[in-house]
């Protein structure tokens with residue numbers, strides 16, 4: 303079955319909480335949909351980002367290959383809404399703590415200067 | 417009861433036990449192995465007498481991990497082994513290093529490789545004691561050369577491990593372990609014992625791996641059950657103890673602190689003894705039981721009019737470059753007798769920066785150097 307590129311894909315979501323940055327998804331994707339993000343997330347991982355969503359054929363190989371169930375190809379709008387909410391809910395209480403952690407480390411680490 | 421003050425006739429292995437008990441050791445997990453068996457044996461009846469716990473484990477892998485657990489349970493803990501067991505313990509040793517767990521490990525060296533020379537002495541593990549576990553870390557390694565020193569250094573080892581939150585290795589050998597010598601036990605109040613520092617802040621404010629101010633290299637250590645949530649884990653961690661498998665900046669900070677906390681305190685950690693070095697032209701640098709026969713050779717050389725002296729290294733690691741450099745700048749030649757194929761001699765060569773001729777005097781097969789061999793070497797370089 304031939305699928306038109308980009309048709310019917312809402313988004314490809316990679317979980318902050320689960321992705322460990324192994325890039326098996328990138329390796330698996332036959333259509334080179336992903337790039338590695340320049341930024342690290344709060345877990346220190348540079349996640350894959352679906353920058354060429356218009357090339358996606360919905361084959362879900364990326365989903366199947368991910369050993370951590372971290373990636374989802376979203377076709378349905380309801381599903382998209384639900385997943386995005388879950389991700390946000392998880393991230394929100396963390397962000398201030400991450401910022402606080404970075405501040406404490408910046409002020410507290412003294413042994414690197416010689 | 418710990419040992420009465422006074423003079424006692426003891427084996428090196430027994431002196432380890434008595435020193436440990438005075439230092440506050442109350443947990444021992446180990447697997448008997450020649451020539452360290454007497455340590456486990458004596459521990460098995462001495463520890464219960466002082467309210468401590470002795471476990472004979474299934475092997476050395478389990479032994480060191482049980483010791484780490486007990487240390488996090490709040491007890492000063494130790495284990496003892498010999499070459500083959502020491503090899504098995506290397507992974508656990510790394511675990512203790514990254515979790516900054518104080519413990520004392522006695523390795524009574526015997527001849528290797530592998531099962532090797534079960535009942536004969538060697539100094540073949542000096543490099544393994546420094547570099548044996550994988551990754552970057554620093555070690556504290558002490559080498560006693562008499563039963564008295566075994567006793568004193570065991571106490572010192574516990575103090576160092578509590579101060580720097582690092583495993584401390586005592587590298588004895590079969591000679592020191594089994595020789596019987598008088599040990600002078602001073603009155604208990606004269607013995608310095610360092611107790612573990614507990615956090616003085618409430619659990620919410622406790623940051624497990626961020627020392628409070630410059631110069632304080634380690635943080636106070638809570639025990640399991642004290643209410644402090646510390647993740648004790650072997651994956652690289654940041655200052656908060658969070659796993660940071662991919663955060664290179666945080667890993668850099670952690671690894672450097674583990675290294676610096678020992679290497680930058682080398683002046684405080686290093687112990688050595690000098691004999692007749694003031695006007696020496698030939699220096700013998702030795703350690704452990706090799707230092708015993710070397711000293712005799714140095715005295716014989718003096719009688720023959722050769723200006724010989726000796727530097728006995730008590731702390732092997734961190735290596736005290738400064739002292740060796742000082743000796744090298746002062747003498748013509750250095751002889752390094754050791755019961756291996758020439759290991760610490762590499763460090764001596766490196767530290768002496770070509771200022772003196774360095775001669776390695778190797779000995780393998782399970783015999784101590786005869787004083788005459790060392791004397792012959794001194795004569796050769798003195799010419």
Ligand code: SF4
Nearest residue numbers: 321322324325327368
């Ligand atoms: S395969 Fe899964 S864990 Fe690996 S990079 Fe892709 S999303 Fe992340």
Ligand code: SF4
Nearest residue numbers: 331358359361362364
């Ligand atoms: S669904 Fe298929 S085409 Fe689309 S990103 Fe995943 S692997 Fe690539």
